[in-house]
Amino acid sequence: MRRARGLGAGLCACVSPPTPVLRATTYFVTMIVFVRFNSSHGFPVEVDSDTSIFQLKEVVAKRQGVPADQLHVIFAGKELRNDLTLQNCDLEQQSMVHVVQRAQRNDQKGDEANQNNPGPSRKGPGREPESLTRVDLSSSILPAYSIGLAVILDNEDKDASHKAGDSDIPTYNSFYVFCKGVCQSIQPGKLRVRCSTCKQATLTLDQGPSCWDDVLIPNRMSGICHSLDCDGIGAEFYFKCGAHPTSANETSVALNLITTNSRKISCITCTDVRNPVLVFQCIHRHVICLDCFHLYCVTRLNDRQFIHDPMLGYSLPCVAGCPDSLIKELHHFRILGEEQYNRYQSYGAEEWVLQMGGVLCPSPGCGAGLLPEPGVRKITCEPSNGLGCGERH
Numbered sequence: 001m002r003r004a005r006g007l008g009a010g011l012c013a014c015v016s017p018p019t020p021v022l023r024a025t026t027y028f029v030t031m032i033v034f035v036r037f038n039s040s041h042g043f044p045v046e047v048d049s050d051t052s053i054f055q056l057k058e059v060v061a062k063r064q065g066v067p068a069d070q071l072h073v074i075f076a077g078k079e080l081r082n083d084l085t086l087q088n089c090d091l092e093q094q095s096m097v098h099v100v101q102r103a104q105r106n107d108q109k110g111d112e113a114n115q116n117n118p119g120p121s122r123k124g125p126g127r128e129p130e131s132l133t134r135v136d137l138s139s140s141i142l143p144a145y146s147i148g149l150a151v152i153l154d155n156e157d158k159d160a161s162h163k164a165g166d167s168d169i170p171t172y173n174s175f176y177v178f179c180k181g182v183c184q185s186i187q188p189g190k191l192r193v194r195c196s197t198c199k200q201a202t203l204t205l206d207q208g209p210s211c212w213d214d215v216l217i218p219n220r221m222s223g224i225c226h227s228l229d230c231d232g233i234g235a236e237f238y239f240k241c242g243a244h245p246t247s248a249n250e251t252s253v254a255l256n257l258i259t260t261n262s263r264k265i266s267c268i269t270c271t272d273v274r275n276p277v278l279v280f281q282c283i284h285r286h287v288i289c290l291d292c293f294h295l296y297c298v299t300r301l302n303d304r305q306f307i308h309d310p311m312l313g314y315s316l317p318c319v320a321g322c323p324d325s326l327i328k329e330l331h332h333f334r335i336l337g338e339e340q341y342n343r344y345q346s347y348g349a350e351e352w353v354l355q356m357g358g359v360l361c362p363s364p365g366c367g368a369g370l371l372p373e374p375g376v377r378k379i380t381c382e383p384s385n386g387l388g389c390g391e392r393h
Contacts, residue, residue: 054082074098076132077193077205090133094245138259140211143285177252178331179241188242195225197232282322314348
């Protein structure tokens with residue numbers, strides 16, 4: 001029992017112990033960041049996700065024996081401000097950052113790359129480029145609306161609630177790639193940029209890309225390279241697999257037709273709203289979900305109906321039959337999976353042999369391509385590179 005004060009003489013009240021105040025606790029992750037100093041050697045630095053860029057500079061400066069105020073941290077086409085944390089900059093575990101040493105000078109590079117508040121790479125109108133880790137190019141390839149897309153439906157009475165179910169949409173990813181390394185499959189990707197002259201990721205962009213042409217066409221975008229003795233201004237974009245840590249030289253193939261379905265466009269065949277989707281580059285920008293695209297490819301492969309293009313090889317057009325819509329990056333057919341993709345490659349080789357006037361070996365289980373000499377009626381299926389049965393036909 002405690003006597004309450006200020007409630008009047010002789011008045012008592014029971015006062016409960018004060019309720020403990022619950023405070024939100026922020027947890028920071030210990031991570032490894034690989035630092036490449038002056039584009040020469042790299043070394044790992046152990047930091048927390050709340051470590052500031054200036055603190056990272058201090059660690060590098062102490063290791064290299066240089067002044068911290070002469071260091072500039074560059075990541076994904078942007079010079080990082082001192083007050084930002086690694087978490088703010090979207091730096092993931094085992095990310096690679098470039099740190100360049102540059103004494104403060106009055107020339108163009110030193111004047112434009114301000115230490116404490118770096119803005120756009122060049123003076124003049126424009127805005128500071130957004131981090132490449134947040135760029136979304138889906139609006140540059142998706143159609144503006146979905147009316148009239150479902151042109152080849154077998155059943156238009158699909159469950160509408162299933163069509164627009166947001167719970168079916170997976171985690172957002174900006175880019176998709178075919179990982180040629182560890183994964184050997186289609187994975188979320190990371191967009192990066194380097195100087196087209198010295199090939200170092202020390203270039204800061206004037207402005208970020210706004211469409212796929214900006215990314216796919218070399219030197220379409222410009223910036224300033226901060227590598228020593230390099231005056232490059234052309235930007236060269238490349239992709240890395242986002243499913244695992246990658247080395248400096250490990251790149252992946254950009255699948256520019258696969259994108260986040262940010263406008264929730266219905267699939268042209270099943271009418272479901274799925275994510276991600278593939279957008280055919282026809283005049284209508286028809287959208288197809290990846291499951292339906294897989295079925296489309298397998299069906300055309302079974303019917304041997306891939307289309308041969310002299311420049312591309314064997315490809316497929318828009319599922320609606322639109323003209324001038326062949327898929328140009330054939331790695332999109334990796335969505336078939338390893339077994340079916342091997343069938344696709346064999347199909348291409350077989351069709352080439354037949355168009356060259358050759359034949360396929362009729363022996364069961366063989367099927368090797370044979371190119372007999374003109375007028376020759378008998379030919380031996382010579383074993384070579386694991387193909388050929390040795391039979392004479």
